[in-house]
Amino acid sequence: MPRDTLNEVSDETLLVLYANGDPEAARLLTLRLATRVLGYATRLLSDRAEAEDVTQEAMLRLWKVAPDWRTGEAQVSTWLYRVVTNLCADLRRARVRRPGVGLDAAPEVASQVTSVVASMMEADRMAALNAGLASLPERQRQAVVLRHIEGLSNPEICVIMGLGVEAVESLTARGKRALAAVLSGRKAELGYEDEAEEAV
Numbered sequence: 001m002p003r004d005t006l007n008e009v010s011d012e013t014l015l016v017l018y019a020n021g022d023p024e025a026a027r028l029l030t031l032r033l034a035t036r037v038l039g040y041a042t043r044l045l046s047d048r049a050e051a052e053d054v055t056q057e058a059m060l061r062l063w064k065v066a067p068d069w070r071t072g073e074a075q076v077s078t079w080l081y082r083v084v085t086n087l088c089a090d091l092r093r094a095r096v097r098r099p100g101v102g103l104d105a106a107p108e109v110a111s112q113v114t115s116v117v118a119s120m121m122e123a124d125r126m127a128a129l130n131a132g133l134a135s136l137p138e139r140q141r142q143a144v145v146l147r148h149i150e151g152l153s154n155p156e157i158c159v160i161m162g163l164g165v166e167a168v169e170s171l172t173a174r175g176k177r178a179l180a181a182v183l184s185g186r187k188a189e190l191g192y193e194d195e196a197e198e199a200v
Helices: 011-019 023-045 048-068 076-097 116-135 138-149 154-161 165-184 192-199
Strands: none
Touching (some): 011 023, 023 048, 023 138, 048 076, 076 154, 116 165, 154 165
């Protein structure tokens, strides 16, 4: 299949093409999905290195399941988020048994900022968001990240988390309230009050 045509096909079609021996389909599907699930795993684990390992393992599982993929049964991205969710939960349980210190605790600097001050402020905001997310119970964190950061719909989140719509809505609402409470006392420190004053 021509390269420009591959860019327009669905994730499921790319997976089937890969299963039939098309390496370009695998490359395109990896470009589409790996960055998204890496961001999701990083937010759940608060450890970039572990998140990279989870992403790699999840993609390997996707390639293994490709020949047996049942078309129309699930979205590829939803299946992949479910795998990442389970792998992250396994890692978090393992951490409880053997706590350790992550090497990637420092926040990453945003890539498209215009000044050092803006860069530092954005890094502080991301660190505060990640710390706030890390303070939430695991299921609330998953729901908030999937809904408000990954932008998934409630039905997609239901499939990923194995819950009903009401449970997802409840987890998301409680998680969002808890996150707002954690971050509310830090507005001035993170520079949000200055921005509100400038807008007036």
